[in-house]
Amino acid sequence: MQLRMNYMTANQAAFQAMLKLEDSVKKLGLDPVLYELIKIRSSQINGCAYCVDMHTADLRKMGESERRINLIAVWREAPQFTAKERAALALAEAVVRIADAGVPQDVYDEARRHFSEGEYIAIVMAVNAIGSWNRIAISTGMFPGCFDKETAQA
Structure with missing residues (x-):
């Protein structure tokens, strides 16, 4: 694997805009653990290993x-x-897959x-933020460890 860029x-203004979005979402009051669960599940669906x-x-x-970390992908059965x-996870999944069925009424009602x-x-914004990060990471070829010195030299 090789990092594309x-x-x-590559674009400091774009990077700063993403940092501002992330900072804004962090201030919306979501529980930090819940926020990470949303980020992980959204990233799993979007296919962003990084x-x-x-x-x-x-x-x-x-x-x-x-155990909980390992079960996020199959949270319905855990x-x-x-x-x-x-x-929150059901809502996050619906928002990530918005083109499939929108946000079904039962998902909205439970949320x-x-x-x-x-x-x-705040949950919708969290999904939007991580979705943007996922798209940046995937399109630029990011992978786990891509910025580590030992990985970059391999």
């Missing part, structure tokens, strides 16, 4: 169990996730049982 230096690797590492640093997390209007929009 370093997006951070982001899955980064955010699973972030979740580990937050003290999350390996009892380790709360009803609130399930509602609203657990989240205020503001929190609902």
